[in-house]
Amino acid sequence: MSLLGIAVLVLGFVLRANPLLIVLAAALVTGMAAAWGPGADAGTLLHAATGTLAAFGRAFNANRYVSVVWLVLAVIGLLERLGLQERARTWIAGVHAATVGRLLAVYFVLRQLTAAVGLTSLGGQAQMVRPLVAPMAEGAAEARFGPLPDAVRFRIRAHAAAVDNVAVFFGEDIFIAIASILLIKGFLEQSGIVVEPFDLSRWAIPTAIAAFVIHMVRLALLDRRLRRDLGGPGAPR
């Protein structure tokens, strides 16, 4: 019965409902399903729903710190108003060797390496991709091919976002004090298995290398596709 909540998640996915609505519905259904049984009536269900709502509210209040990160938008917004994106675009246009793929590859390496030594806060979608990486990638393409069609512009932006995610996901676990490593260590300890964080983090290295290789191939293909779609071998200007 307690799997009904997961069924609600799947159903919500399929119906394309608002994810916030899906999450709240899944929580309430899970709570009510747990209370369902022989002799359960509307009163029991109502009681279970209120109890689940209270538990959800308590957890929501305790997890407010998750949403604190949006404060950085005040700084990013101000810097954008002062021309940060435009400055990033002009700067990259001056680097003649830059292509979209090469630029994103350099950012991938920097992001993965800094994440691997614990500096995950150096990047991010709001902090780096929107104000710097995406405008630079667009600027590199514009310097090479001239004005971009919208479809190409949006494809480049999506790839800029993807590079940040892939690089940080498969870099951060190499660092021993990252949340996911500590979660694994805590979980195994509860099951009576003691492991050192270093023993976990070194097994993240093979996947990190694989992620790097696969994504470098993807970026090379992106460059090739841009050359094919926008014409020419890509002589600067």
Next chain:
Amino acid sequence: MIGLAQVYLVGGVFFAATAWFSGRDRTNPRRLRSATFWALLALSFLAGDRLGDVGNGLLVVGLVVVAALGMGRSRQSTSTPEQRRAAALTHGDRLFLVALVIPASAFAGTFVAKQTRWGARLIDPSQATLVSLVLGVLLALAVARLWLRPDFRTPDDDGPSRPQHLVPLREGRRLLDAVGWAAILPQMLASLGVVFLASGVGRAVGHVFSEHLALDSRLAAVAAYCAGMALFTMLMGNAFAAFPVMTAAVGLPVVVHRFGGAPSVVCAIGMLSGFCGTLMTPMAANFNIVPANLLELPDRDAPFNSVIRAQVPTAVPLLAVNILLMWWLAFR
């Protein structure tokens, strides 16, 4: 000592300002709903501890109802491309340096709070990264103000009556409006994880796996665990929620105990298989929906937007590589 209470106060003020500017934004026909959403979030940050559990639950219902009805989007532009190009010429590379103030102070603050005695008196060490992040935001705003000395009174502004010190809140609101309801999805998923845990969903999933799948070879068990991590992560929106469930269901009982896999290899690669799922799901809002909103991608409301589609061709082969890696490395 600066701790969570002060962090929530600053956050509450920011969300309250967002509500205020959103409510006065005539370019958004649904501005009242948008203002209600951010005002409720501000209330949660400023007074959440005094609302009680049911009160907080009802606040969440309010947030969800407003978000599901639709909050509209602002079409207000606070500056023109010409203004920004001119500003970029004035400020030059100093803009990059100000942008680095936040990560630099987040790192330095965390270090000082954890490693020095005076730092621990100033910053609550258990919340060091969050507190340092917020201090970094305030520091960056101060640096921008004092060093760049921006002048916002351009001829296009509607007069000098606009107080200049509100510009960061106004610009932050512009971006937060673009993020929209997705801003609270991670917080909602964390809360759902708590409810799932209390209701024993993990045990039930383990039951399904052990009864319905014939995991009679190492490769089948490893594949079921890794693919299960990816799938459950796609549903739950993050691998942290999926990990305890899938590892208790398949990872430990089958891969480790029945076939003798090394727990460190199994868990490390299992978690990374979950991350492959994160790359492929709209439930992972801060990684997949927020950038689509921030980068103004036209398909941002589609369930599988172009950020996710840019990531799937990396995530799928990487999941296969993870299965092979675990199969090779865990049983040596």
